[in-house]
Amino acid sequence: MKLNVREKEILLRSYFLSELPSATALKIVEHVTVASHEARDPIFKQGEKADYFYTVLTGFVRVFRLSKDGREADIGIYGPGETFAEGVMFNGGTHRFCAQTAESVTMARYEVDKLKQFASQDPAIGIALMASLSRNLDQALECVADDRLHTAPQRVANFILQNCPENASTARFRLPFQKSLLAGKLGLAPEALSRAFSALKSAGVSVHGRIIEIGDVNALRNF
Template sequence: MPHEAQKAIARQSLLLRSLPEQHVDTLLRQAVWRQYDRGETIFLQEEEAKAVHVVLAGWVKLFRVTPTGAEAVVSVFTRGDSFGEAVALRDVPYPVSAEAVSPCEVMHIPSPVLLSLMREDAEIGVSILAATFTHLHSLVAQLEQLKAQTGAQRVAEFLLNLCEVESGTCEVELPYDKMLIAGRLGMKPESLSRAFSRLKTVGVKINRNHADIADIDVLRDYAENDPSER
């Protein structure tokens, strides 16, 4: 029983937005709509994929658990993001687990529905590839960050991505837990705290889940250039 507002969000998602109206309707009609509480599991690593997921509200994290139990956050998704495309269309297990990190609404499109529609119209395949490419690209960007930037620089880029404007002053809300931000950026919470302190020297003030950026250009310069100064 999806609300019209939810449908509107789904239509705007990267996965669906370039599809003809008629196909989107078919998919929305056959989708499963669910709510999740904070901390609830959406699917587990090694589980067989049976659907593609679209986040309508809230935040979802994808993560891997190592043999030793350590957790590595792979990505964090929110309204309009889809995930699991490449996995659902082949009978392979998920390489990651998914968990709601805030109360969430998620739409699930069963893979058989998507598959059959794909055989009717090759355009669907291109749409799925578009969404998959976006994930690929974001993973590549993350890899670059991890390999070539210091912790404080990664935090700076994270903040820059939250900014709506291109330059000048900006205030942003941290979208989720600092613990999760730390995980997403590949560091421990303590290191994130220290990274925030360092950013004070480039005009960043953190207050609760609220960040004040004095000058976006200064911060961007810090993110892209030398961490050695100061």
């Protein structure tokens, strides 16, 4: 599959390519391939040799670690314009985690060997990859800190506040993905997420399917 105009725009605005000069970004885009997957399709498994890393164009991808006994720990949820698995460019070319689609997804695929060739000719590409990796690392560290510093309701409150318009007194938005994905993203079991939403009712939060309504944003900030 080839990129359409909208997909190309999303790709060029991605954190990785937006760090590069326009001519360099367009050169890379010429060698990108597009893959589509249905919901819950595996993209790669930990330990596999990596042929590609990816930028999401539509939908959401779940990245997680799988234990020996089959338990799963979510690492991140990636949506349109976000790049993931770029670490394979530097770690010997092996996936350290698993990736699975959360819903129907379209992704741009960067061929690892081709990007290594480009990066050897243009150091700016390596620097842009490191910037993308650093951004993902910062987000992962924020999740670790949030997990250790806040209770489950506070973690959910922080997520909700991130989706509220600045200076709004009330707000309403639709979760971009299923609540089961939100639970994993926040390091919670689904039942713990439900209890957290119940606890936030006192701060004016109500949940209707994937619709979140906040009657008093300031009360939620002070929760």
